[in-house]
Structures are given as C-alpha cells and as structure tokens.
Amino acid sequence: MSPINRLDLDRIFKNLDKNNNGRITIAELQNLLHGIGIQTTSEELEKLVGRSNLDYVDFLFFYEAIADPRDADDEEDLRKAFEVFDFDGDGFISCEELKMVLTKMGLWEKKSGDDCRDMIHVYDKNLDGLLDFDEFKDMMMTMNYNAENKRLNYVN
Template sequence: MSPISNLDIDRIFKNLDKNNSGQITIAELQNLLHGIGIQTTSEELEKLVGRSSLDYVGFLFFYEAIAEPRDADDEEDLRKAFEVFDVDGDGFISCEELKMVLTKMGLWEKKSGDDCRDMIHVYDKNLDGLLDFEEFKDMMMMSVPSAVVDRKRN
C-alpha cells in the first residue's frame, strides 16, 4: 500500500465502494486483499470484521487492526506485503513499483510520478528515494485515528 494518508484511505474506500452506498462488502474487501497477495476466505474475513459490510469508520478500524504488527506472525505478513510491492525483488520499493502495484489494484488514479516520489519521501528515512522493509513497516504501522476525526467533520 502507499503511504496511507487520510486522502489515500478515502480514495481506497471510494474505489472499493463501487455502488456508492457508503458501505464496502466483504467481497469488495476480499478483492482488495487478494490484489495485494493476502489470501483469505470470505467466511474468515467476515469473522474477522464481525459483519458483512463496513462503513468508512469501520474500514479505518479494520485498516488499523491489520496495519500494526503485534507479533512475529504479523511481521511475516508485513514481509509478504512488502514482497508484493518489491516487484523486482531487490529489497526496495521504488516509485515505479509502488505505482505499478497500486495501478494493478485499481488504486492509482492517473497521478504523476512526482506524487509517487512525494509519497515515498514521507517514510524514506535515508532519503535514497526507495523504501526498504523497515521504512515500509513504519509506513504500515502509521496510526489512523486522525483520519476518523477528519472524516466525521466532512
């Protein structure tokens, strides 16, 4: 996933909510997860989510729950997600790789390359223009509560 800003989360939710109902179904959420290499059944996902669909706030809490690793298994899941974005397997996520995967997932909306570089720059601690696994992990562990507050105001 790209650095998940409030705007990015909003864009992802809107892309998933194909019928503009304000809800995303388990099937829509499952398609997103499968697109990034996380295989789960709809039954497992519904059990995890606790309902058959999510509104925007529920989606934010779901994201927060899966984005923050809590143990070694979660770290391994993050490693697998990193490998989805590290298309060439060199141990880094470039702007081109990020854009390619987000496009494949239907989450890249004709942005310029500069936008992609700006997204990477937010988490690029050593300023090499790439994300290594630790930088990716920091990005994925980013907290979401401010997005909940911002969305409720709008």
C-alpha cells in the same frame, strides 16, 4: 492513526462501494486485498471482520486493526506488507512498484514519476532509488508516528 491518511481511506472506500450504498461487502474487500497480493478466503475475511459488510466506520476500524505496525508480530506483518509492494520479489521496492500498488488501491491519480521518486528518496538511506526492507520498515514506523502526532505523513 495509520500510514494511509483519512482522505485516501475515504477514496478507497468509495472505490470499493460499487453500488454507492455506503457499505462494502466482504467480496468487495476481498477483491481489493487480492488486487494487492493478499490472498484470503471470504470465510476467513468475514471471520476477521465479524460481519458480512462494513460501513465507513467499520472499514476504518478494520484498516486500523491490520495496519498498525506496533501490534504483535510486527516484523512478520511488515514483511508481508513489503512483499505486496515488492511486486517482482527482488527484495526492493522501485518507483514503478510503488506506483503500481498505490494505483491498485486507488491512491495514485496520474501523479508524475518525480513524486514517486521523491517519496522513496525520503527513506532511501543508501540513495539507490529503491527501498529495501529496513528502509520500508523505517518508513512505515515514521509514517505511523507522524500520523499519530497529527503531522504530515510525507515530508520531502
């Protein structure tokens, strides 16, 4: 599976489905991607998705296709994902940046800063309170492995 669990994906889908018709449009998906720093045209996105709107199952398949770090161009894809989280471009993901991106994705519901620091601490090898690219890569690979084996994605 993927680093984001099904409950979170369900919440993202519901947040995107503004008219509650069980489908999201390319425009709604594009707004989410733009909100987290991924720039794409609606034409590119529709070509990638293969249709003008997605139901929940289509959305899950789309997410799996873009989130699996084992696919070709792993390093480049992970670098792009890292850049989304590294909002200020300083080469590190701080607790504030992590919260900001998770909030934009609809995955952060007024959790305390301690939860965020705990999430980072699990993968922070040098204990500086930040994630560099290698730590982020380890986190993504570990989260993916754990989810595929039906283990908790985040273990403190």
